[in-house]
């Protein structure tokens with residue numbers, strides 16, 4: 476079985492979607508799987524353990540990553556895929572370095588490739604620099620990220636402050652020479668002391684070379700793109716089963732792409748914006764009133780999705796933070812509490828935007844395992860969430876920056 480550890484929930488579903496696209500039956504375990512959850516993973520070719528450790532204190536992140544690595548070893552996985560963000564989201568203190576250091580130890584690997592490239596989503600690495608579309612990372616919108624503004628584009632320079640281990644680079648010319656040349660270069664660099672090797676990749680052919688050269692590695696690290704480098708199994712996997720019921724979009728993401736999706740959806744869907752001050756004053760009351768609002772809208776048009784969002788324009792996060800320094804937790808708490816109430820009221824199909832928001836919603840719904848279904852666009856798939864002690868729900872857990880602009884109105888058409 477293939478196994479991965481993802482540092483956030485939408486990153487996990489992104490990687491799982493790419494494995495599925497290669498014909499692997501893939502499940503996502505939310506949190507380190509319990510013995511009971513492990514039973515639900517039987518019959519799969521691949522499992523991604525989704526953690527919520529991207530912005531956690533490094534010691535917490537490392538402890539959870541170690542536990543997840545042991546669970547994967549218990550499932551017989553001989554390679555761990557350490558999935559972080561394709562925009563290398565981290566601070567100089569971590570957590571990409573500390574987690575990778577711990578996974579080197581857990582897996583016994585002497586070195587690991589570092590491959591954030593995901594060309595299908597516009598992320599490429601050339602001369603060691605990470606690009607988002609045509610912008611170097613530190614000139615892309617990631618320069619203004621609220622939690623981890625990206626200060627450089629050279630991946631090795633982003634990683635070095637986060638690890639005591641030596642970091643080397645392999646230019647795309649070596650990748651273009653083929654898998655044997657790359658394997659030899661990786662072995663040479665490992666012999667000379669490198670523990671991390673940033674490998675250039677401009678397209679999926681480059682990723683295929685890297686995937687073949689590292690097929691026997693105990694640890695690989697990267698965005699989800701490297702998964703597309705696997706040879707296809709040739710198996711065609713059908714769509715997941717749609718669970719009929721009410722529909723909602725829960726958007727707690729602050730990213731530009733999500734703001735555009737919210738803007739587009741407001742033209743077509745009944746919508747309401749979360750009022751941070753009101754939630755702070757009366758969290759339970761706000762959940763009740765949002766639920767009542769959704770039920771009224773569904774009574775008018777049962778198949779029409781409702782949209783609950785928290786960021787409508789770029790200043791909304793600052794406004795929320797002016798209300799309370801804990802605005803993120805307040806908004807996440809609201810979505811975590813609202814999702815199961817919507818589900819109790821018949822919502823079975825939810826599109827959720829934002830990595831942290833998706834984690835909160837999945838926890839709120841007490842989802843143990845996600846079955847990965849059809850891909851909507853790079854990094855975005857329909858999923859079936861298996862809830863503990865409750866009926867299944869269909870979910871899209873979307874990274875803030877991913878998805879087409881009409882995602883919130885068109886995703887439903889792909890559910891069958």
Ligand SMILES: Nc1ncnc2c1ncn2[C@@H]1O[C@H](COP(=O)(O)OP(=O)(O)OP(=O)(O)O)[C@@H](O)[C@H]1O
Pocket residue numbers: 485727728729730733751785786791792793794795796802803804805806807828829830831832833873874875876
């Ligand atoms: N109006 C608001 N005021 C303050 N904080 C907010 C507001 N709306 C959302 N937030 C918080 O901003 C954070 C957004 O993070 P989230 O990971 O969900 O989305 P993102 O950063 O846009 O996407 P991703 O991490 O997937 O790239 C969450 O913690 C959320 O609760």
Ligand SMILES: O=C(O)[C@@H](O)C(=O)CO
Pocket residue numbers: 483485486487489490559560561562698699830854874875
């Ligand atoms: O790699 C990405 O860009 C995404 O999967 C991600 O990590 C979202 O948070």
